[in-house]
Amino acid sequence: MKADIREPEQAKRTKSENGEALVPAFLTDSVSQTLDQWAKSNLSLTKSALDIAREMVAFSQARLQANVDAWMGLAACRNPDDLIKFQGTFAQSAATDYLNEANKLTAHLIRALSMGHLPEERPKS
Numbered sequence: 001m002k003a004d005i006r007e008p009e010q011a012k013r014t015k016s017e018n019g020e021a022l023v024p025a026f027l028t029d030s031v032s033q034t035l036d037q038w039a040k041s042n043l044s045l046t047k048s049a050l051d052i053a054r055e056m057v058a059f060s061q062a063r064l065q066a067n068v069d070a071w072m073g074l075a076a077c078r079n080p081d082d083l084i085k086f087q088g089t090f091a092q093s094a095a096t097d098y099l100n101e102a103n104k105l106t107a108h109l110i111r112a113l114s115m116g117h118l119p120e121e122r123p124k125s
Contacts, residue, residue: 044112048108048111049112051112052105052109052112063097066093066097
């Protein structure tokens with residue numbers, strides 16, 4: 001003889017008395033937790049993307065000013081030796097600036113992709 005295993009009456013029903021669909025509590029809790037985690041991840045990713053965009057805009061502004069200053073410096077050169085020295089100094093400075101910016105952006109991306117927490121502090125410029 002088979003054992004009579006009965007599910008709770010509420011779990012058997014698919015609709016309540018007023019016609020609304022019944023959803024088991026474990027399912028609604030799971031969906032709620034998933035949505036909460038998604039919202040937190042989305043917030044973290046959005047803030048990180050904003051930090052990266054701010055960094056890129058600040059760097060672009062700084063490089064634009066450096067380029068304007070370079071043109072002024074080039075205009076002030078009076079002979080080919082001055083021009084060569086100035087161009088070398090400018091190229092070295094630009095390369096250093098771009099390398100430092102790449103390091104900053106890499107740090108921002110690592111924080112953004114770690115997704116475990118929001119960025120605590122911004123790297124010092």
